[in-house]
Amino acid sequence: MIGIENYLGFIIAGIIMNLTPGADTIYIITRSIAQGKKAGIYSVLGISCGAIIHVILAGLGLSVILANSILAFNIIKWIGAVYLIYLGVKMLLDKSKLFADKQTEFEKLNFWKIFRQGFWTNLLNPKVAIFFLSLLPQFIKPEYVDSSIPFIILGLTFLTTGTIWCLFLAYSASFMTNTLRNNDRIGKIMKKVSGFVFVGLGLQLLLKRN
Template sequence: MDILNYLPELISVSIIAAFMVVSPGADFVMITRNSIFHGRKSGLYSALGIGLAIWIHVAYSIAGLALIISKSIVLFSIIKYLGAAYLIYIGYKTFTAKGNLDVEDGLKEPEISPLNAIKQGFITNALNPKTTLFFLSIFTQVVNPETPIWVQLIYGLIISLAHIIWFSVVSLFFSHPSLVVKFNKHKKKIEKVVGSVLIGFGIKVALINQ
């Protein structure tokens, strides 16, 4: 089958994904945090982690589990509270962080490994119930049930790449040396603000209703 047969659907998915990815949320704050305090590479690896997490949502959406999760109070609550707890935990660590900003590399201490950066981005997105609801809306209202799985996988690839590209741009912006110099002058205040915002997002996630 020709992918052009599904062009209207593909365009709709792409437009919705674009609006979703640029909407400020927990992913944006996480990327900003890691880019400012741990440097450009950490921000980029975290962006990759978010892109990889998208495939978790794609997998259960294609399998038809998104509707089950959204309708199950227990499953939805587990995802919601785990995601909230993780954001609050990272927010607390940021709020109480210690270290010195460096123009080139961000925080010298504590360092963050590529694997840990990927993990933070992955967990933040994978346990975000708002993302679950987003995929539920796409795969139940936009994507036709008769759409072949291989086409749905292309949709997933588009959404994943959109996240990686956008959050890589965000990381490049917030880790720019000229900005790091400015951040260095107000480091402790920025830590407090970013930590508070993450905790706030954690609380907001915990209060999300199905």
């Protein structure tokens, strides 16, 4: 493949990274269990669109600025951390039921809002940009380092495997909704746990050294 070496090795490495839990995983599972399969799918689409931006930036070389500029990295890191903390605090303070009582209530959900939150959760995570810049060059032939094509091909490959895995998570988690819908206590516990996880991820992002 153009400018790429050990493509199979990259796919394996990408799948391993996809299986590693993170903010995206927590967001998808929470949405899918609480609000059903359709909400989970919209959260996956939002996260995937955020990842597309990272792929384009890596391909164009603009992400190098983020990797080499402490100021740029910190600005994005702080914005992303604050957003994660905001989502977490919102979950902790929200008094509404986590699980919808009826399937028809899923139709009233603001799917654009779910998509948008997923998009920003991924886009404002500087670790994603750094991941692309640190992993992708290892699978690109030296004579092609100045070309954007290999970066984009590898980035889209990672995006494809990641989207497939996230859709699997969304479908699997949504099946739990019918079982948990009548247990409001479990819903409250899950909402609190998810809120603390998001706040913890945000604080970790803020406190972690560059």
